[in-house]
Amino acid sequence: MSGEFDLIKKYFSRVSAQQAHSRHQQVLLGVADDCALFTCTTGKTIATSKDLLLEGRHFFSDVDPYRLGHKSLAVNLSDLAAMGAKPIACLLGLGLPRLDEAWLSAFADGFYHLSEQFACPLIGGDTTRSDKGIIISVTVFGEVSPPYLMRSQAKEGDVIWVSGELGAAHIALQLLSKAVEAPLAYDEQQLLNSTRGALEQPMPRVLLGQALNGITHAMIDISDGLIQDLGHMLQQSQVSACIYEKQLPVSPLIKSLPLAVIREAVLSGGDVYELCFTAPASKTDNIQQIAKQLAIPITAIGTILPNTSNDKNKLIVLDENNSEINMQYKGFDHFA
Numbered sequence: 277m278s279g280e281f282d283l284i285k286k287y288f289s290r291v292s293a294q295q296a297h298s299r300h301q302q303v304l305l306g307v308a309d310d311c312a313l314f315t316c317t318t319g320k321t322i323a324t325s326k327d328l329l330l331e332g333r334h335f336f337s338d339v340d341p342y343r344l345g346h347k348s349l350a351v352n353l354s355d356l357a358a359m360g361a362k363p364i365a366c367l368l369g370l371g372l373p374r375l376d377e378a379w380l381s382a383f384a385d386g387f388y389h390l391s392e393q394f395a396c397p398l399i400g401g402d403t404t405r406s407d408k409g410i411i412i413s414v415t416v417f418g419e420v421s422p423p424y425l426m427r428s429q430a431k432e433g434d435v436i437w438v439s440g441e442l443g444a445a446h447i448a449l450q451l452l453s454k455a456v457e458a459p460l461a462y463d464e465q466q467l468l469n470s471t472r473g474a475l476e477q478p479m480p481r482v483l484l485g486q487a488l489n490g491i492t493h494a495m496i497d498i499s500d501g502l503i504q505d506l507g508h509m510l511q512q513s514q515v516s517a518c519i520y521e522k523q524l525p526v527s528p529l530i531k532s533l534p535l536a537v538i539r540e541a542v543l544s545g546g547d548v549y550e551l552c553f554t555a556p557a558s559k560t561d562n563i564q565q566i567a568k569q570l571a572i573p574i575t576a577i578g579t580i581l582p583n584t585s586n587d588k589n590k591l592i593v594l595d596e597n598n599s600e601i602n603m604q605y606k607g608f609d610h611f612a
């Protein structure tokens with residue numbers, strides 16, 4: 277392989293314009309020209325989002341490239357999911373320090389596998405050499421119709437729901453970070469083996485987000501941790517909330533760990549591509565039916581409360597004795 281153009285042709289042109297067109301009616305032109313072309317269904321609105329993943333900051337240098345390809349797209353599809361959007365297509369920006377064909381081939385496999393699963397074809401991108409490690413930036417496009425599933429729409433009395441199970445990704449990250457310093461003990465290695473899939477290959481809740489659009493009030497994906505992202509929702513909606521620790525869906529993989537460790541992982545652990553959403557109690561049966569049909573577990577974890585003159589946008593977490601948990605558990609912030 278001689279360079280940039282061969283690389284693009286070999287690894288990132290799998291969906292030809294023709295194929296993209298026959299499978300995805302909206303894509304008129306894929307990887308080929310100065311721009312890709314796609315249309316939006318009449319009356320719908322384009323939803324778009326971008327995420328940046330840097331080697332050493334968002335992923336370890338030795339992460340399985342197939343999983344990295346999957347995750348690069350998954351984190352973006354999760355943003356579409358949180359808007360209830362149906363994916364249309366995606367773009368991939370890549371900065372690579374070297375031309376490693378085995379790495380590229382596995383990365384592309386992981387990326388395309390997920391892109392096919394959710395009918396989100398790769399229609400373009402850019403590829404350059406990087407002097408500072410691997411840089412990956414994906415942009416996704418989807419479509420939605422109003423009313424939009426925005427963070428600002430939570431209403432007093434709404435039930436707060438969360439999809440999936442929480443905490444495993446955080447534990448895997450802790451163990452991987454520790455392993456950089458010294459080899460892990462046998463039981464730590466076992467725990468890492470079971471939890472790292474949650475960190476490295478998360479499944480975005482694309483179908484759940486779309487199915488709940490029109491039923492729920494507010495929705496957010498909790499990629500920076502439940503407390504932090506639910507906090508954003510409360511702020512933007514100008515409401516408060518109470519959630520119950522005993523109702524939180526703790527991943528069975530981490531249940532044997534000490535309470536303080538579980539608490540931190542579940543409340544503030546990041547890299548969680550689950551959806552947190554609110555809806556009136558009258559919609560409970562409807563919501564449970566949808567989740568059941570999609571075979572995605574969902575759990576009611578609390579209630580939206582009005583702001584009071586003393587407490588604005590406050591999140592109260594109650595332990596099993598209904599005492600308030602001291603909230604030093606904040607989510608992830610790159611500049612904190």
Ligand code: ADP
Nearest residue numbers: 284288307308309310368370399400401402403
């Ligand atoms: P330009 O010079 O206009 O930036 P390029 O030569 O970089 O065009 O890209 C040629 C074609 O390959 C374009 O269709 C572009 O979208 C696509 N492309 C480049 N890099 C990638 C990539 N990493 N993934 C998918 N498509 C890519």
Ligand code: MG
Nearest residue numbers: 401402403404
């Ligand atoms: Mg280019």
